[in-house]
Structures are given as C-alpha cells and as structure tokens.
Amino acid sequence: MVDIIGTLQREMDGLSRSEQRIANIVFDDRQFAVNASIIELAGRAEVSPPTVTRFCRRLGCQSFSEFKVRLAQSAFIGQRYDEPQSNASNAEEVVQTILTRAQSVLHNLNDQLDIPSIEQAADAIANAKMVYAFGSGGNSSLFAGEVQNRLFRLGLRAMATNDHSMQLMTASTVQEGDVVVGLSISGRNRELSRALEVASGYGAKIVTITKPQSLVAEATDVNIPIDLQEGKDVLRPSSARFAFLAAIDVVAHLVAIKRKDLAIEPLRRIKSQLVTFRDEDDSQPLGD
Amino acid sequence: MVDIIGTLQREMDGLSRSEQRIANIVFDDRQFAVNASIIELAGRAEVSPPTVTRFCRRLGCQSFSEFKVRLAQSAFIGQRYDEPQSNASNAEEVVQTILTRAQSVLHNLNDQLDIPSIEQAADAIANAKMVYAFGSGGNSSLFAGEVQNRLFRLGLRAMATNDHSMQLMTASTVQEGDVVVGLSISGRNRELSRALEVASGYGAKIVTITKPQSLVAEATDVNIPIDLQEGKDVLRPSSARFAFLAAIDVVAHLVAIKRKDLAIEPLRRIKSQLVTFRDEDDSQPLGD
DNA sequence: AAATTTATGTAAATTTTTTTCTTGATGATT
DNA sequence: AATCATCAAGAAAAAAATTTACATAAATTT
Incomplete structure (x- = not known):
C-alpha cells in the first residue's frame, strides 16, 4: 500500500x-x-x-x-503541508494549526522512517536483559519516560533516567545483553553521548532516536534517524514530539509483536490488577 | 466523517x-x-x-x-482497526498502522475539541498564580509532566505530580488564584477526583482534560472533553496519547499567546542559557 | 385470491472516462 | 536560422461506466 x-x-x-x-x-x-x-x-x-x-x-x-x-x-486530512506561518490568535485557529502541523509531522515521518533501523532496534530491545532509556531536557526526558512506560508492560525490565549524573553512573553498571536507548531531538546532547559511549564500552547495545549525523547518532549501534525542522515561532510548542512518540510507538509495537507470547501474560496481570483495583470496565487503555 | x-x-x-x-x-x-x-x-x-x-x-x-x-x-482505517495484529506483522505495516491511527485520532479530535472550554482553560491558566498538574498511571503522568514542561517556559509557576498522596497533600495547600489541571484518559481515577475536590474546596480553579461525564469531569470547573475509544488489541500502544498531547499543545499555545509579553522574556532566558551552555546553534527547539 | 407494495432486471439514456489524433511549443542539432 | 525531435495538452471520437425509466416478478397485505 x-x-x-x-x-x-x-x-x-x-x-x-x-x-x-x-x-x-x-x-x-x-x-x-x-x-x-x-x-x-x-x-x-x-x-x-x-x-x-x-x-x-x-x-x-x-x-x-x-x-x-x-x-x-490516504487518510491524511492535513490541508496544507507547507508551514503556514502561524499568526493564529483565536482558539479555533490554534486548534487548526496545531493539529495540521502534528499531522504534517506524522506525514513527513512516514517518508522518513528508516525501516531497517527500526527492525534492528526492535530486535535488540525485544531480546534485551535490561533496557535503560536516557533523555534529558523536557522533551527527551518525556520520551525516555515513554520508552519505559511502553516496555515494562511487555515484561521487559526498563528504567528511564533524565538525570545526567545518573545516566553516567547507570552507564557504568550495564552488562552484556543490556540495551541503552538514547533520545535527543537535536542530537547535540554531549552528556548523553558520553553516557552512551561509556555504556557501549561496558558491552551494552546502543539504540538511539535522534538527528542523523549528530553527536548522539555517532555514539550508536542502531540509530533511528529523525530530522525535522522546527518552525521559527518561539511560542509554538515543538511538534517534533509527535514524531518521536510515533517512532517510539512503532518500535514498542514491533517489540510487542516479537515478544508476543512473553508479553501477553504481563499485560494480562497489569490489566487484572487495574480492573479489580479500580473498577469493572476493562475496555480502557492500560494505565490511565 | x-x-x-x-x-x-x-x-x-x-x-x-x-x-x-x-x-x-x-x-x-x-x-x-x-x-x-x-x-x-x-x-x-x-x-x-x-x-x-x-x-x-x-x-x-x-x-x-x-x-x-x-x-x-473507512476501509483503510477499518482494516487496521479490525484486525491489527494479523495485518501488522512487519515493520512497514506497523509504521503505516501507527501513523495512520495517530493521524486519524488527530482528525477525530478536530471535530471533537470544544473551543469554548479550551478558551476558558487557557484563560484560567494564563492568569494563574501557580499551576499544579495531576495525572497518574503512565500515560496521564506523562501528560502532567508535559503540562509542566510547557508552562514553566512561559514564566508560569508549574509543578506536576503523579503521586496520589502528593496530589492530595498538594491539593490541601493550594491558594485562591491557583489552577489545578487534572488529566485522565478514562476519567475513572477516583484518587485524582478526590484531590481535585479538595483543591476546589480550598479555592483553586480546576481544569481537566478527560472523558466527558466521567468521575474526573464531574469534579471540574472547566473540562476539555476528550472521548476516544481505544481498539481491542492489548498489544497496541494507546493512541489517545496523541490526542491529549495535541490538546495540551493547543492550550499551552493559547496561554503563550495570552501571556505574550510575559512569556517572551523567560523563553529568551532559557534559550540563552541553553545556547551558551551547550552550543551555538539556536535554531533548535527549546529543551531537548 | 386479489390488490398492493416491494424488489429486481432490461434496455435506453446519460454521464464519465479513455483513446486517438492533431496542433503548437520548446529545444537541440546541424 | 532552418530542420527535426520531443513533449505537452486539447479536441473529438470511442468506449466504458453509471444512472434512469420502465416493466415484470416476487412478496406481502388485505
């Protein structure tokens, strides 16, 4: 298709x-x-x-x-893919702008996502003994949290850190078979790149999602490249987040498929805990 | 549609x-x-x-x-909604599925977003003395973090908590003029709803983003309703996240516009710190 | 069982789409 | 500069697809 x-x-x-x-x-x-x-x-x-x-x-x-x-x-509704310099001032226009831009980012991502590296990343993670997710600075720390949030549900051991010192210390404790996921929008996070190198030195596999040819991308076994320019409007929230979350989604989903039999049981357990603990409706997504 | x-x-x-x-x-x-x-x-x-x-x-x-x-x-979406696991087994299809779903969620959101409540929410937040963001359970705690991440850049005092006890304690300390933002996909978070009621009792304005007519929505001054059904596939990451993030984006962007003069200076400061501290390229989004 | 309604097909009419053919424009080559 | 080749694009004709109008058969109601 x-x-x-x-x-x-x-x-x-x-x-x-x-x-x-x-x-x-x-x-x-x-x-x-x-x-x-x-x-x-x-x-x-x-x-x-x-x-x-x-x-x-x-x-x-x-x-x-x-x-x-x-x-x-092609279910994309975005009316215009070129960036309409937003002078949106009322709520309706802001809604339009944000949604269109988010869709357009996802659309660009569709052309850009590198399938082989995604496969490799998912493979590495699906077979990891332990997964560490490193990201800092608001956006990327959010991504790291998201990686953890996705993976622990699949029965993987996962831990996210956004603290540079912790990243460095954690990197020193990795073992053969562990995977470290590095996240950075700009790829210019020097501390992250150092932590990844340390972890790599101790035998961990490094997977990153970041800008290609960047500092962070260099320190990597498998990089899933994402390269999106942000608009100039400093007030506008960065829509790269949608791209990163989508990329994390894709990898997590693939990991879930690869681990299918291993993942079902942890999911069932989480769900049954949530349901009995909270209420009877089980059609809700896992974890509010 | x-x-x-x-x-x-x-x-x-x-x-x-x-x-x-x-x-x-x-x-x-x-x-x-x-x-x-x-x-x-x-x-x-x-x-x-x-x-x-x-x-x-x-x-x-x-x-x-x-x-x-x-x-x-509908065929395109439907195929994927109906039998996602059988269909999406290789990376390429997973990419298509996730991106299409995300886009279709954003599309639905476009029809669904309630402009007046968004305006009210943005107004309340833009004039808040302090903003607390409450959310728990993986997804919503991510949203709460995102609210904080967005707002502090605009010169607002913002703090996110995902800990129920902390939410309750924090709720007891709010003052007149504070805003508490409650986040929940399902709207069935009893602890959150209690914390919101407490905060409301002490004079805070309550803004929520959650399912309409739900427990959490009841405990609210302004609710931005989001109601999206999740598919059945337990392995599939929940795409409601895209909708919530977009809604937060919209509100944050509106807040930024309303606070324009107040927001520019904090943004400039953050940026200059990041640039001098990290490197010279200033075309990057604020905060990796 | 007759009357009425509903369902469905045939054939004609209409609309839509494609093919074929021609013209005119552009550009390269001598 | 003249000639040739190539390409873009429309007109007209042909083909195909779709809809309408009408007729008949089937089902249902009285």
Whole structure:
C-alpha cells in the first residue's frame, strides 16, 4: 500500500505545469479532489480531462478512479503541508494549526522512517536483559519516560533516567545483553553521548532516536534517524514530539509483536490488577 | 466523517436479499469492492448494476462512486482497526498502522475539541498564580509532566505530580488564584477526583482534560472533553496519547499567546542559557 | 385470491472516462 | 536560422461506466 500523497510530493518536480496545477488542487482541497469527477477536477485546474488521466498514470495509478480510491485511502486530512506561518490568535485557529502541523509531522515521518533501523532496534530491545532509556531536557526526558512506560508492560525490565549524573553512573553498571536507548531531538546532547559511549564500552547495545549525523547518532549501534525542522515561532510548542512518540510507538509495537507470547501474560496481570483495583470496565487503555 | 462500514452493519437488517449479497462481498473483500467497477461488483454479487446503485443510495450515498470513496476512506482505517495484529506483522505495516491511527485520532479530535472550554482553560491558566498538574498511571503522568514542561517556559509557576498522596497533600495547600489541571484518559481515577475536590474546596480553579461525564469531569470547573475509544488489541500502544498531547499543545499555545509579553522574556532566558551552555546553534527547539 | 407494495432486471439514456489524433511549443542539432 | 525531435495538452471520437425509466416478478397485505 503506497501513500499517494507522499508519491505526489516526491514526483512534484517531474510534473508538467498543468499537472502541477492539478496537484495543487489535490493538496489544497483533498475533500474536493476525492469527490470530484474527472471533468470537475479538470475544470477547476483549467486543464482538459485527458491531462488529468495522464496525471494519474504518472503517479502510478492505472485509472482516474484508482487514483481517487488511493487518495481517499490516504487518510491524511492535513490541508496544507507547507508551514503556514502561524499568526493564529483565536482558539479555533490554534486548534487548526496545531493539529495540521502534528499531522504534517506524522506525514513527513512516514517518508522518513528508516525501516531497517527500526527492525534492528526492535530486535535488540525485544531480546534485551535490561533496557535503560536516557533523555534529558523536557522533551527527551518525556520520551525516555515513554520508552519505559511502553516496555515494562511487555515484561521487559526498563528504567528511564533524565538525570545526567545518573545516566553516567547507570552507564557504568550495564552488562552484556543490556540495551541503552538514547533520545535527543537535536542530537547535540554531549552528556548523553558520553553516557552512551561509556555504556557501549561496558558491552551494552546502543539504540538511539535522534538527528542523523549528530553527536548522539555517532555514539550508536542502531540509530533511528529523525530530522525535522522546527518552525521559527518561539511560542509554538515543538511538534517534533509527535514524531518521536510515533517512532517510539512503532518500535514498542514491533517489540510487542516479537515478544508476543512473553508479553501477553504481563499485560494480562497489569490489566487484572487495574480492573479489580479500580473498577469493572476493562475496555480502557492500560494505565490511565 | 461518517463511517460507512458502521452504517452498513447497522442497516444490514433493512436490506433486501440482493443488497445483503452485495454487503457481504463488501465485508468479505473490501479490497475488491473498493477497486471494482459497478459492473464487476454487481457481477460478483450476481445482481444487476442498478441494484448496486440502489444499495449505495440506501446507505446514504448519492452515487456509486461516492460509496466507493467512503468505503475507501473507512476501509483503510477499518482494516487496521479490525484486525491489527494479523495485518501488522512487519515493520512497514506497523509504521503505516501507527501513523495512520495517530493521524486519524488527530482528525477525530478536530471535530471533537470544544473551543469554548479550551478558551476558558487557557484563560484560567494564563492568569494563574501557580499551576499544579495531576495525572497518574503512565500515560496521564506523562501528560502532567508535559503540562509542566510547557508552562514553566512561559514564566508560569508549574509543578506536576503523579503521586496520589502528593496530589492530595498538594491539593490541601493550594491558594485562591491557583489552577489545578487534572488529566485522565478514562476519567475513572477516583484518587485524582478526590484531590481535585479538595483543591476546589480550598479555592483553586480546576481544569481537566478527560472523558466527558466521567468521575474526573464531574469534579471540574472547566473540562476539555476528550472521548476516544481505544481498539481491542492489548498489544497496541494507546493512541489517545496523541490526542491529549495535541490538546495540551493547543492550550499551552493559547496561554503563550495570552501571556505574550510575559512569556517572551523567560523563553529568551532559557534559550540563552541553553545556547551558551551547550552550543551555538539556536535554531533548535527549546529543551531537548 | 386479489390488490398492493416491494424488489429486481432490461434496455435506453446519460454521464464519465479513455483513446486517438492533431496542433503548437520548446529545444537541440546541424 | 532552418530542420527535426520531443513533449505537452486539447479536441473529438470511442468506449466504458453509471444512472434512469420502465416493466415484470416476487412478496406481502388485505
């Protein structure tokens, strides 16, 4: 299943002028594009229907209707992927901006995520004796916490630290078979990189999620690269968080699959504790 | 956004025999149904094309192609919602699944977010003397941390706690003008609800992000309702997190706008500390 | 059992989409 | 600068898909 919007963005340069006009309409108003007939779409793009057909073919679709189906399947609602410099001032606009940006980050991530490194990371973690998650500075400490939160449920021993000194000390105690997960948005966390090197020296496997070619990425056995520019608006919360959380989700989910039989029992136990302790509804997610 | 598969399941009884044959094919082989022409679909169901058209109309679609589009839209999500474990076994599919789900959660959130309550929450927080963020249990404690992480940057005094006893004790110390932010996915956190009531009794304003009509939502001055069902797959990470983080983002961003002049200086200070302490690149998000 | 409603197919009409063919533009080569 | 090749894009025709209108069969009600 290929992501048609991603394909379109990639192919954008190779399109002729008329085809780019069509593409822009598709980007701007997916709602319309999905529901329009070839004639309506052609009309709005001020091109002829055959041009639309050719446009679809160029994107690897066999027909216009196949294109529409694929477009409909790419469930992304983000209206515009280019950063609209936000001068959002009322709540409604802020909601739109934040949600669109979050979706757009996830969308970019889709093209960017490096499958082989994710597989390797999940493999290493699934077989780890102990997993340490290191991250500091608000965002990355949150990620580290999230790694722990995800993994302990799967019956793995996991511990998160956001304290540089603790990271360094912990790194000195690792054993063969342990995995250290290093998290950094910028990749410029010198203390983290030092801790990872120490842990590596003592035989731990180092998995990171960070900016490629960065300091932290260097100190790594497996890096899952994430490279997203943040906008300039200092007031705007950083949306890289969504990307990191999604990446952690993906790895955790893969670990869960790999550990399936090992993971079910701890999950069942956690759940039964929560349910008997709190209330009878068991359709809730694990852990509030 | 209407879920055509859900509609179909509900309407099943009201369908004629021929129409049920069509419905079964749609259920059994969505892949086929989404890509087939009306003639192919009619052929496979052994009915005539007009019967298919009538079938689409009965489901509230204006035409066959509208039906296909709606099916395609729900098919993608549906496949993954229905049988996530069987489907997602390799890394690529897991990536698709997680990202699609996250996006679809954000999409739902867009329809669901209650603007007035967000405005009120942001107002209360922007003018708070002190903000406490309470949440427990992995996910919500992460949210509480996030609230703190967002707000202290804006020059607000903020403190997050995930410890029930601490929440209760803290609640006893609040003063007029303080805001307590309560976070819970399920809304069934009895200890949290008690702590909120205590804090309310001592004059704090209570803001929550939680499921509407829930225990926690009751104990509230302003609730931002979030109500998302989680899938059944216990192995699958809960994607409600994306919704909560987005909601927190929105509120924090609004607070930032409301406090603009007050917020710029703390942000500048944090940034200059980080930059001089760490390195020269100042295009990075605040706090790794 | 007759009358009425409902379901469904056939055939025609309409709409949509694709193919074919032509024109005009652009650019490289002599 | 003239010629040729290539490509983009539309017009018109052809094909395909879809819908409408109508007719008949089946089911249900009276």
